[in-house]
Amino acid sequence: MFAKQISIDLGTVSVLVYVRGKGIVLQEPSVVAISLKDNRIVAVGEEARQMLGRTPDTIEVTRPMRNGVIADYVVTEAMLRYFITKVCGRPRFFRPEIMLSVPIGVTSVESRAVHDAAIQAGGKAAYLIPGPLAAALGAGMPIDTPTGNMIVDVGGGTSEAAVISVNGIVVASSVRVGGNKMDEAIAAYIRRKYNLLIGDQTAEEIKIQIGSALPLEEPLKMEVRGRDQVAGLPRTVEITSHEATEAISEALTTIAATVRSVLEKTPPELASDIIDTGVVMTGGGSLLRNLDRYLTKETKVPCHVAENPIACVALGAGKALENYETLQRFLPSL
Numbered sequence: 342m343f344a345k346q347i348s349i350d351l352g353t354v355s356v357l358v359y360v361r362g363k364g365i366v367l368q369e370p371s372v373v374a375i376s377l378k379d380n381r382i383v384a385v386g387e388e389a390r391q392m393l394g395r396t397p398d399t400i401e402v403t404r405p406m407r408n409g410v411i412a413d414y415v416v417t418e419a420m421l422r423y424f425i426t427k428v429c430g431r432p433r434f435f436r437p438e439i440m441l442s443v444p445i446g447v448t449s450v451e452s453r454a455v456h457d458a459a460i461q462a463g464g465k466a467a468y469l470i471p472g473p474l475a476a477a478l479g480a481g482m483p484i485d486t487p488t489g490n491m492i493v494d495v496g497g498g499t500s501e502a503a504v505i506s507v508n509g510i511v512v513a514s515s516v517r518v519g520g521n522k523m524d525e526a527i528a529a530y531i532r533r534k535y536n537l538l539i540g541d542q543t544a545e546e547i548k549i550q551i552g553s554a555l556p557l558e559e560p561l562k563m564e565v566r567g568r569d570q571v572a573g574l575p576r577t578v579e580i581t582s583h584e585a586t587e588a589i590s591e592a593l594t595t596i597a598a599t600v601r602s603v604l605e606k607t608p609p610e611l612a613s614d615i616i617d618t619g620v621v622m623t624g625g626g627s628l629l630r631n632l633d634r635y636l637t638k639e640t641k642v643p644c645h646v647a648e649n650p651i652a653c654v655a656l657g658a659g660k661a662l663e664n665y666e667t668l669q670r671f672l673p674s675l
Contacts, residue, residue, distance in 0.1 A: 344465055345429050348440040348658035349421070350475070352623065353406045353454065354497030354520060356420070357655035358428050360665060365652050366428055373416050374402045385423045394540040408498040408517040409452045409472070414458060422463035429463075436465035440662040442475045442654045444499050445513045452673060468502075469673050470661050472496075472654055473503035473513060476623040479657030480647035484508055485667075489611030490618065493600055493644070494654065495626030497521050500596045504605040506612055508671045512606045513534070516599045520626045523548055523589045530588035530675065531565065535578045539567035548644075551582040554593055554635035591632035593632075597639040604640060619643035623653040 368532035369386030503513035
């Protein structure tokens with residue numbers, strides 16, 4: 342076995358790479374900066390993320406993944422090549438085997454695009470695994486048993502809920518609402534209420550620092566700087582966590598409705614297992630304060646956040662590649 346086995350969580354917001362025997366070796370934003378003059382890639386990952394909203398007209402900073410699927414094939418392939426080379430070096434003889442996660446409900450065209458991009462970027466073979474299945478594996482859930490295991494993966498572009506039993510997805514649903522929609526909602530709220538324009542990064546900072554799914558007993562406060570819509574000059578306002586909660590309430594309602602719809606379609610035997618074991622939450626969005634309490638309140642089923650929720654999908658995809666023979670018939674075929 343000279344060829345490396347790697348798994349990639351190709352997310353809307355960040356890319357995580359797991360290497361067999363080493364664990365997670367790379368976590369970078371899925372952002373690419375392109376020079377418009379000669380169509381050349383200027384920066385990838387963290388370096389490109391720092392340029393968001395701060396570049397001249399000659400450089401475009403883009404997220405080639407939207408809602409968990411490829412929005413720009415050429416840029417995604419270049420980004421994948423950059424990350425694979427960074428992890429494996431330039432593959433001359435032994436190209437890596439790659440397992441990639443895809444959201445549930447993707448079309449065969451979207452799946453094929455992810456597979457082809459991985460091969461073009463230097464993979465010897467590429468396999469796909471549904472995101473919730475990878476997340477459940479990475480969270481250490483006993484998905485190979487005939488019991489009901491429910492996972493809710495709140496990512497940057499999509500939120501997915503699935504019930505898994507005997508290595509297969511029994512019921513699943515996804516909605517294209519995640520961390521990014523929450524950021525947009527916060528920016529829109531501040532624009533409406535304070536006539537203040539803020540960027541995506543500032544909105545994300547508000548969500549991380551003072552965001553909460555439920556109102557806090559002691560509200561948190563934060564100073565926010567932006568551009569006044571009326572005067573056109575820089576201005577600072579103070580935002581409280583109650584305002585952040587109000588801003589993201591619509592996005593949270595949509596996520597809760599998706600989780601409820603999956604529970605409603607779950608066979609009764611599996612539903613009784615889920616009441617005992619609870620719902621496991623993964624993805625960066627699950628780190629939002631009190632989101633587990635909010636979903637517990639909305640669904641009447643205990644919810645808890647997995648250990649290391651951001652890395653679950655990449656770890657699970659790595660486990661799936663190691664046990665490919667067993668899981669092969671449960672994975673999407675191209």
